[in-house]
Amino acid sequence: MGTEKWRLSADLENMKVKLELTLLELSKARQYGEELDLENKDLKVSINTAFKHEEDLSNNLKEEKQHNSQLTQEMNQLKLKLTEKSKVIEKFEDEKKIRLDLEAKVEVYGQIEEQLKKVKHELNIEQNKRQELEKATERLRQTQEELVASEEELHKEQQLHTQLKVRVKELEHQVKDLEISKKSSEELLENEREIRKSFEKHMKDLQMATSQHDTLEEIAKLREELHKERATLQEIRVSESDLQLLCNELEKERKLTAELNKQITALESANKETATSTLKAALDELDRERRARAENDSKVMELEQLLDDQKIDSENMQHNLNGKIVSLQKQVQVLEDELLTIQDEYQDLQDKYNLVSKELEINQSDVMEVDKVDSSQASCRKEPPSPDNDLEKSLEFSTTKLNETLNELNKVKTKLFQTEEELRKAEADNTNLS
Numbered sequence: 001m002g003t004e005k006w007r008l009s010a011d012l013e014n015m016k017v018k019l020e021l022t023l024l025e026l027s028k029a030r031q032y033g034e035e036l037d038l039e040n041k042d043l044k045v046s047i048n049t050a051f052k053h054e055e056d057l058s059n060n061l062k063e064e065k066q067h068n069s070q071l072t073q074e075m076n077q078l079k080l081k082l083t084e085k086s087k088v089i090e091k092f093e094d095e096k097k098i099r100l101d102l103e104a105k106v107e108v109y110g111q112i113e114e115q116l117k118k119v120k121h122e123l124n125i126e127q128n129k130r131q132e133l134e135k136a137t138e139r140l141r142q143t144q145e146e147l148v149a150s151e152e153e154l155h156k157e158q159q160l161h162t163q164l165k166v167r168v169k170e171l172e173h174q175v176k177d178l179e180i181s182k183k184s185s186e187e188l189l190e191n192e193r194e195i196r197k198s199f200e201k202h203m204k205d206l207q208m209a210t211s212q213h214d215t216l217e218e219i220a221k222l223r224e225e226l227h228k229e230r231a232t233l234q235e236i237r238v239s240e241s242d243l244q245l246l247c248n249e250l251e252k253e254r255k256l257t258a259e260l261n262k263q264i265t266a267l268e269s270a271n272k273e274t275a276t277s278t279l280k281a282a283l284d285e286l287d288r289e290r291r292a293r294a295e296n297d298s299k300v301m302e303l304e305q306l307l308d309d310q311k312i313d314s315e316n317m318q319h320n321l322n323g324k325i326v327s328l329q330k331q332v333q334v335l336e337d338e339l340l341t342i343q344d345e346y347q348d349l350q351d352k353y354n355l356v357s358k359e360l361e362i363n364q365s366d367v368m369e370v371d372k373v374d375s376s377q378a379s380c381r382k383e384p385p386s387p388d389n390d391l392e393k394s395l396e397f398s399t400t401k402l403n404e405t406l407n408e409l410n411k412v413k414t415k416l417f418q419t420e421e422e423l424r425k426a427e428a429d430n431t432n433l434s
Contacts, residue, residue, distance in 0.1 A: 016314060088334075095327070102320070112313075119306070126296050133289045 116306075126299065130296055133292060136285060137289055148358065
């Protein structure tokens with residue numbers, strides 16, 4: 001009995017110790033349970049905040065997706081604009097080639113202008129030669145006129161010579177007639193002398209008769225006979241004076257005809273020699289001048305045609321150049337406007353990129369906090385939460401998208417720099433052209 005009591009007391013003490021230990025363990029478990037409750041409450045709060053944050057992140061991701069879709073649309077629009085810009089740049093390069101061709105044509109036009117100057121100089125020389133030829137032709141014409149005048153004078157002198165010959169023949173006939181009349185006048189003079197002698201005798205007889213027969217009738221008859229004798233004497237004297245004048249004129253005409261014959265023979269001999277030589281020289285010079293004039297006229301016609309063609313070509317080239325310059329200026333203006341719009345769009349994209357980068361930094365900080373919470377809850381949970389993985393994936397996707405947008409922005413920057421350089425080159429070319 002005593003042993004049983006002792007055993008029971010020992011068992012009771014052991015039980016008491018165990019109960020105390022269990023009570024201590026229970027108190028510890030209660031404390032731990034309270035701590036666990038507190039931790040669970042904190043975990044629930046943190047999980048709720050995490051879920052809220054996850055919802056916010058999902059909303060942000062949706063907004064980012066929408067924003068990324070907008071960015072993709074904007075990037076597509078920018079790509080379209082860049083393709084259009086590339087087309088415009090290709091057009092600008094084509095215009096540049098055309099401008100280079102035009103510059104080459106302008107150089108050719110300058111060479112043509114130099115050739116035109118040379119041709120004009122040659123034309124001036126040809127015109128001077130033509131003027132000299134015209135002067136020579138004028139001198140030849142004057143010499144021809146002088147020759148014609150001399151021939152006319154010769155013809156007139158020949159006519160005068162023939163007229164003088166006719167006049168000489170007439171005068172010779174007149175001289176013969178005068179000689180005949182002289183003979184007749186001499187006969188008349190002899191008759192007059194005889195009549196005078198007879199008249200003197202008759203007067204003596206009349207005086208004797210008057211002294212003897214003083215009658216009126218005989219006196220009247222004698223007076224009539226005396227008047228008749230006086231008239232015949234007067235006619236004989238007039239015919240003698242006319243005959244003397246005719247003889248003097250005939251001598252003068254003979255002298256003049258002799259002198260004229262001498263002059264005519266000298267003129268004929270001299271004029272024949274000089275006229276033949278001058279006419280031959282004049283004909284040769286005229287042939288040369290005609291040939292030279294024909295050649296010069298053909299050259300002048302060709303040069304005038306070339307000048308007209310080159311003027312038309314230069315006017316067309318100038319018109320085309322003006323049109324090309326105006327079109328290039330318009331294209332440069334359009335490119336400048338597009339560059340300004342692209343710069344504005346680039347600035348907007350830069351601002352959006354800054355906002356997205358800030359949001360990404362905020363999201364990364366939130367993810368770091370969630371990772372910390374997850375690491376603290378790893379002792380309580382065995383399985384990792386799936387939304388955190390989704391958040392990480394979405395963040396990785398957003399980062400990749402942001403990197404893609406950055407690459408696109410860098411490409412846009414390079415294209416912008418290229419377009420700016422091309423615009424500067426175009427402006428410089430336009431200034432050079434103007």
